[in-house]
Amino acid sequence: MRKNKAATEETIRKLIEVARTHFTNHGYTDAALESIVHEANLTRGAVYHHFRSKKELFRIVLEDVQREVAERVEQEASESEDVWQQLYLGCRAFIMAAVEEQNRRIMLIDGPAILGWEVWREMDKNHSMRLLRGQLGIMQDHGYFRMVPLDAMTHFISGGLNETALWLANESLQPTAMEETMKVLAVFLEGLKQ
Known part of the structure; x- marks a missing residue:
């Protein structure tokens, strides 16, 4: 159970770091969720599992x-x-x-x-x-x-x-x-x- 929680926290942290880079470099409007997902090596479903939307991630x-x-x-x-x-x-x-x-x-x-x-x-x-x-x-x-x-x-x-x-x-x-x-x-x- 502890391992799953640590893996989830690591996934969220990685997603936030990648998203921050994209929001910094491209701005919210031009930061593509697909690019963020791809760079974080995740699926779109994984993102929506943790965040309701791109706006929530932002x-x-x-x-x-x-x-x-x-x-x-x-x-x-x-x-x-x-x-x-x-x-x-x-x-x-x-x-x-x-x-x-x-x-x-x-x-x-x-x-x-x-x-x-x-x-x-x-x-x-x-x-x-x-x-x-x-x-x-x-x-x-x-x-x-x-x-x-x-x-x-x-x-x-x-x-x-x-x-x-x-x-x-x-x-x-x-x-x-x-x-x-x-x-x-x-x-x-x-x-x-x-």
């Missing part, structure tokens, strides 16, 4: 991307003991991870378009936004900035980070865009200090 891939971005945010933020530096490093990590080639199309372009903003925002809320809210809560509890409604501030900052990532995803030919963004991020966060 949702799982997007969830994986969101989880990886959140892990990176957490990892980079933890490189400092200073809470302000943690906030900056986490915000910076989110932007940089979101616009990386293997994440950009899935997370910023196709994710909201294919699954809708509500699904996308719920995933963001469960991953990166959850970490942002946690950091802001700790900072507010220790008096690092004025008492303001925490949910409103979390959504305000998260919205700015998401919009910035979307802008950067379309500004890849402008060499100074990322550098300018990081300067603005530092100035913005400095302005929150009490």
Whole structure:
């Protein structure tokens, strides 16, 4: 029984990895399920056994991307003991991870378009936004900035980070865009200090 479960998990993991490559390289619309199935060395029936549709497979891939971005945010933020530096490093990590080639199309372009903003925002809320809210809560509890409604501030900052990532995803030919963004991020966060 354990062997079957491990084989099933391996099949699903392989399918997700192959699908992620296809969704990254071709976009959701042009990623052919037949090609994904062929490269994963599976049958169409095997895919439909685990996922109801191509859209469901894409949702799982997007969830994986969101989880990886959140892990990176957490990892980079933890490189400092200073809470302000943690906030900056986490915000910076989110932007940089979101616009990386293997994440950009899935997370910023196709994710909201294919699954809708509500699904996308719920995933963001469960991953990166959850970490942002946690950091802001700790900072507010220790008096690092004025008492303001925490949910409103979390959504305000998260919205700015998401919009910035979307802008950067379309500004890849402008060499100074990322550098300018990081300067603005530092100035913005400095302005929150009490």
